[in-house]
Amino acid sequence: QAVVTQEPSLTVSPGGTVTLTCDSSTGAVTSGHYPHWFQQKPGQAPRTLIYDTSKKHSWTPARFSGSLLGGKAALTLSGAQPEDEAEYYCLLSYSGAYVFGTGTKITVL
Amino acid sequence: QVQLQESGPGLVKPSETLSLTCSVSGGSLSNYYWSWIRQPAGKGLDWLGRIHSSGNTIHNPSLKSRVTMSVDTSKNHFSLKLDSVTAADTAVYYCARVGAGANFDYWGQGTLVTVSS
Numbered sequence: 027q028a029v030v031t032q033e034p035s036l037t038v039s040p041g042g043t044v045t046l047t048c049d050s051s052t053g054a055v056t057s058g059h060y061p062h063w064f065q066q067k068p069g070q071a072p073r074t075l076i077y078d079t080s081k082k083h084s085w086t087p088a089r090f091s092g093s094l095l096g097g098k099a100a101l102t103l104s105g106a107q108p109e110d111e112a113e114y115y116c117l118l119s120y121s122g123a124y125v126f127g128t129g130t131k132i133t134v135l
Numbered sequence: 136q137v138q139l140q141e142s143g144p145g146l147v148k149p150s151e152t153l154s155l156t157c158s159v160s161g162g163s164l165s166n167y168y169w170s171w172i173r174q175p176a177g178k179g180l181d182w183l184g185r186i187h188s189s190g191n192t193i194h195n196p197s198l199k200s201r202v203t204m205s206v207d208t209s210k211n212h213f214s215l216k217l218d219s220v221t222a223a224d225t226a227v228y229y230c231a232r233v234g235a236g237a238n239f240d241y242w243g244q245g246t247l248v249t250v251s252s
Contacts, residue, residue, distance in 0.1 A: 027196055060237035064180075071229055071242045072172075072180065078236040115180050119237050122193050124170070126180040 028052045030118050030127040037133045038106040046130045047098040048116030054097035055118060061099035062117040063092055065110075072115065076101060106134050137162040139230050139243035147224075147250050153217040157230030157243055164188045164208045168233035171204065171215045173226040174245075181226075185233060186213055220250045 029051040038044035048061060055061060061079050064072040074083060076092035079099065089105045099116055111134045116127035143155035157169065171183040184194030186204040194202045198217070206213040217224060227245040234240045 062237070062239055064239070066180075071245050073242070074239050077238040077240075081236065081238070083240065117180075117182070117239070122185075123195065124182040124185075124237075126172075126182055129179045 028118070028120055028125050030116060030125045032114075032116060032127040032130045034128070035131040035133065037135055038103065038110075040106060040108060040134055042106050043102065043104045044106060044132065045095070046101045046103075046114055046116075046132070047095065048100070048118065048127050049098045050118055052120070055094060055099045057094065059099070059118040059120070061092065061094075063090075063099075063101045064115045064117065066113045066115065075114075103132070106132075108134050110134055137232060137241045139232065139241055141228060141230050141243045141246040143228075143246060143248070145247055145249060147220055147248060148252050149221055149250055150219055153215070153220050153224060153248055153250070155215045155228055155230075155246065155248070156212050157214070158210075158212045159232070160211070162232075164206060164211055164213065169206065169213045170231045170233050170239065172229045172231060173224075174229070175223075175226045183215065183217075222250050224248070225250045 031049045063076040066072040075086045080092040114130045138160045140158045147153045165188045168185045170185040186192045201218045203216040229245045230243045231239045232241040
């Protein structure tokens with residue numbers, strides 16, 4: 027089974043920009059992996075921010091964007107807000123089976 | 136607005152079967168995939184499997200043959216069974232809808248299942 031790796035933790039200043047990445051042990055991440063990004067705050071269910079690499083839900087703040095970057099999936103937060111402090115997980119599809127990433131703790135400080 | 140709600144016993148004895156149901160309101164099960172995900176306390180998310188409204192399933196190979204999923208479109212719910220549980224299966228269990236573009240769009244609030252004698 028593939029292993030999907032993310033940075034364990036990142037810190038961003040209020041109003042600043044940070045990029046999280048999602049790496050697959052099987053090789054380059056492509057649009058065929060349908061990369062997802064989820065936000066999870068303590069005690070809450072995950073909430074989907076990005077799906078299919080870069081698509082947003084109606085509830086996704088405009089400051090979040092998804093892309094492919096250097097063979098990885100990436101989530102960029104531009105203009106970080108205190109309420110963005112959370113755990114972020116990516117998810118990749120492998121021929122219909124899914125694997126979650128290890129998660130990145132974002133601190134806004 | 137689609138809503139999902141997990142239900143089932145909060146306590147299961149070791150070696151027994153964990154059984155959960157996810158009830159869907161505000162929408163139909165038809166033509167969607169439905170997934171189960173779990174999260175041990177303080178740890179990351181673990182995808183367990185998915186089932187289509189037609190009954191077609193794919194599950195996490197790490198669970199081997201312990202997992203069974205089913206769907207009941209007449210009751211608008213789908214279910215998870217996990218056999219031979221151990222303490223390692225203690226987690227919050229979530230259900231989610233998987234829409235077009237492999238889009239995990241709606242999630243349940245999660246239910247804690249503890250495996251203990």
